[in-house]
Amino acid sequence: MSDVLVQMTGICKSFPGVKALDNAQLTLHKGEILGLLGENGAGKSTLMNCLGGIYKQDEGTIEVDGQKVEINTVHEAQQLGIAFIHQEIALVPFLSVAENIFLGRERTTGRFVDQGKMREEAKQWLQMVGLDIDPGTPVNQLSIGIQQMVEIAKACSLNMKLMIMDEPTSSLSEREVESLFKMMRQLRDRGIGLIYISHKLSEIFTITDRVCVMRDGGYVGTIITKESEEADLVRMMVGRELTNYYTRNFLPKGDVLLKAENISGGKMVKDCSFEVHKGEIVGFYGLVGAGRSELLKSVMGLYPRSSGKVTFQGKDISKMSTLDIQKMGLCLVPENRKLEGLILKNTIAFNMSISVVHKFINALHVSRKKEEEIVNKGVSSLDVKTPSIHQVVGNLSGGNQQKVVIAKWLAAEPKLLIMDEPTRGVDVGAKAEIYKIMNDLVQQGIGIVMISSEMPETVNMCDRMYVMSEGKIRGELDKSEFTQEAILNLAMVED
Amino acid sequence: MGKKDEMKASNPFVHFFQENMGILVALAALCIFLEIMNQRFFTWSNWLTILDNVSKTGFLAIGIMLCIMLGGIDLIAGAGIACSGVLCIVCMERWHLPMIVAIIAGLLVGLIAGMLNGIIIAYSGIHPFVVTLAMQSILRGVAYLLANAQPVPLYVNEFFPRIGIDRVFGIPLPIIYLIILFFIQWLLLNKTKTGRYIYAVGGNETAARFSGINVEKIKILVWTFSGLLCAFAGVVLSAKLKSGQPSTSVGAETDAIASCVLGGTSMYGGTGRTSGMIIGVFIIGVISNGLTLMHLDVNWQYVVKGVIILVAVYSDMVRQRKSQARKE
Numbered sequence: 001m002s003d004v005l006v007q008m009t010g011i012c013k014s015f016p017g018v019k020a021l022d023n024a025q026l027t028l029h030k031g032e033i034l035g036l037l038g039e040n041g042a043g044k045s046t047l048m049n050c051l052g053g054i055y056k057q058d059e060g061t062i063e064v065d066g067q068k069v070e071i072n073t074v075h076e077a078q079q080l081g082i083a084f085i086h087q088e089i090a091l092v093p094f095l096s097v098a099e100n101i102f103l104g105r106e107r108t109t110g111r112f113v114d115q116g117k118m119r120e121e122a123k124q125w126l127q128m129v130g131l132d133i134d135p136g137t138p139v140n141q142l143s144i145g146i147q148q149m150v151e152i153a154k155a156c157s158l159n160m161k162l163m164i165m166d167e168p169t170s171s172l173s174e175r176e177v178e179s180l181f182k183m184m185r186q187l188r189d190r191g192i193g194l195i196y197i198s199h200k201l202s203e204i205f206t207i208t209d210r211v212c213v214m215r216d217g218g219y220v221g222t223i224i225t226k227e228s229e230e231a232d233l234v235r236m237m238v239g240r241e242l243t244n245y246y247t248r249n250f251l252p253k254g255d256v257l258l259k260a261e262n263i264s265g266g267k268m269v270k271d272c273s274f275e276v277h278k279g280e281i282v283g284f285y286g287l288v289g290a291g292r293s294e295l296l297k298s299v300m301g302l303y304p305r306s307s308g309k310v311t312f313q314g315k316d317i318s319k320m321s322t323l324d325i326q327k328m329g330l331c332l333v334p335e336n337r338k339l340e341g342l343i344l345k346n347t348i349a350f351n352m353s354i355s356v357v358h359k360f361i362n363a364l365h366v367s368r369k370k371e372e373e374i375v376n377k378g379v380s381s382l383d384v385k386t387p388s389i390h391q392v393v394g395n396l397s398g399g400n401q402q403k404v405v406i407a408k409w410l411a412a413e414p415k416l417l418i419m420d421e422p423t424r425g426v427d428v429g430a431k432a433e434i435y436k437i438m439n440d441l442v443q444q445g446i447g448i449v450m451i452s453s454e455m456p457e458t459v460n461m462c463d464r465m466y467v468m469s470e471g472k473i474r475g476e477l478d479k480s481e482f483t484q485e486a487i488l489n490l491a492m493v494e495d
Numbered sequence: 496m497g498k499k500d501e502m503k504a505s506n507p508f509v510h511f512f513q514e515n516m517g518i519l520v521a522l523a524a525l526c527i528f529l530e531i532m533n534q535r536f537f538t539w540s541n542w543l544t545i546l547d548n549v550s551k552t553g554f555l556a557i558g559i560m561l562c563i564m565l566g567g568i569d570l571i572a573g574a575g576i577a578c579s580g581v582l583c584i585v586c587m588e589r590w591h592l593p594m595i596v597a598i599i600a601g602l603l604v605g606l607i608a609g610m611l612n613g614i615i616i617a618y619s620g621i622h623p624f625v626v627t628l629a630m631q632s633i634l635r636g637v638a639y640l641l642a643n644a645q646p647v648p649l650y651v652n653e654f655f656p657r658i659g660i661d662r663v664f665g666i667p668l669p670i671i672y673l674i675i676l677f678f679i680q681w682l683l684l685n686k687t688k689t690g691r692y693i694y695a696v697g698g699n700e701t702a703a704r705f706s707g708i709n710v711e712k713i714k715i716l717v718w719t720f721s722g723l724l725c726a727f728a729g730v731v732l733s734a735k736l737k738s739g740q741p742s743t744s745v746g747a748e749t750d751a752i753a754s755c756v757l758g759g760t761s762m763y764g765g766t767g768r769t770s771g772m773i774i775g776v777f778i779i780g781v782i783s784n785g786l787t788l789m790h791l792d793v794n795w796q797y798v799v800k801g802v803i804i805l806v807a808v809y810s811d812m813v814r815q816r817k818s819q820a821r822k823e
Contacts, residue, residue: 342699354706358688364687
């Protein structure tokens, strides 16, 4: 652990109106996995983008192998042996695995691309990362997990010395995460340095050797993973003690709000029945692909439904449009905020008010006052951190974006809120705040459905939970029956 | 919409200048250059000529801008003008129908074509470029068939041409229509729910769907509106020309698209302002007028417009990239 691979010192970077990095630093040794931890907006991604050649720092120096370097472009970073695995897959979907690996440096015979040669070489790199797939397969036929491995194989083929991974596990199943970690350890043992950005503390503890913590664009400290505890890291990240991570006051069960009977639809939902009461949080747990999101979307009319009956507050809503269902007070906060939740190029005000425009636009009259009232209420009750409600949403951190998404549907004054992975890609501080908001809502008599793949939050926040696998509800558990074993047993049921 | 982070300026004029600074400077520079080259440029009658000539492009741009804002495009304009104009004249001249019926028939042809575009785009998933290109060909064909492939002059009705050439307080009627239609589009985008929904669907269709917006309805509405405006342009043009010309207005959509893009409507969808589009329409008009005043071959205008479209789209792309980079 003696050889320093990368040394970044005094890095500053400003964007119009924001100082994203203020005297940040980072040291990475050869053959280690360094966790990079911080709340959203702490500057992790910006710092890594400076190293990967996507941004150029305003001040500060970067040394690779003891040599001071200037990294202006992604290409220059690659030549230094720096590979960047982004959160989103960056492969060309219709090209084959081999073509993707050698994209831009195709192997040729004479003037023509030699597919055979490329596939042969690709096969070797794939084997190195433990993948046994045909290099001729188009990438879009592979699962996300496999695609990520292909990206790593591609990075390996580029002679990398250092690999940056930005939240690589956010869309992987548990099994895929495990094989990814195995791969990472192999790379480390080969002397490669890895920087691992993640929000998941459990992952940080499993995989990293040291952890570098950032806050507000600056450097907080670096600790050795084995010698520290979760509470230390959380304190470093948020700068304060986090008591009451989960806020939850349980209430007696209220009236039935939503009743779904024998819902089937598409390939993912098979004969599901459930009900939700006032004042309770009902969890839907399952492994990725169990059909939880699809089931709740089909209730809302956002996913095809072939049969079944849905009643909300005693009324049959099976045939109603999504908009009418929303107006009745049944809303869904979608899973993927960038894709399904927000219009990134528009402002906070626009996004928060779009599902309730009927409240302030009437007969060619826009009541700006009413609009701002609605938006300001949302911003203050959810504590969205922004200089102005006319800020473009795309410029906010992940946690704040998530709050805007929640506020958007709260503006519709829901009686039942379906929240699909409400804390995905959100830092611990914002997570605790979201749990508190959920608890407050339930206190007000709202019912909440929480779809989550994170066992701890499901167990701590829910009154009851339904466990799904392969599109079917496999069981219903009450708070007293929540054990990891019981839940997983149901989640693993196969036909 | 407020691209910038600051609070919206309270004064609408200040706001207008802030948002359109770039192209306003371009327009002003162009005008000053033309005035220096030719002293007849800044005359009342020349400006009326410019506006009269540009009214067709304006009608089209109003509809096409909304299609572009949804991340799509509408290419039927030139053919739509020909088809509705010919139908309108044929109704009076050959079928001896009353003028009002002829006008309604002319408008209806655009409305139906636009609605078909919208329905196909909304429900089939075929790209708007392909759908409207096909519709363009169909409409052009129908125009030639109706007219037996030659211009149809109008003799039977003395009043009809007046809706294209009469003046009110010295201002040609098409200019007045244009001002009214600009205002209607501004109202639609800024004062109605539908306007908000157009921005939302164009910005992120999936998110709009999750927000409960009827995406299909918005698409059908926008393409129908655009088709109707083509037809309106066709009726006004046939009145001006006192005839139905099946071969007229080839490529009229190019000018309209150029106006929108110049005016800051992003081809990626989700952004666009009426004020910008109006200035864009002016720039296109002033360029054609300037070339005529300078006694240059009018066909140069096609070359100039082509270059302008490329520059405008490129600068839009650079803008998009910058805002993308800031999101990291």
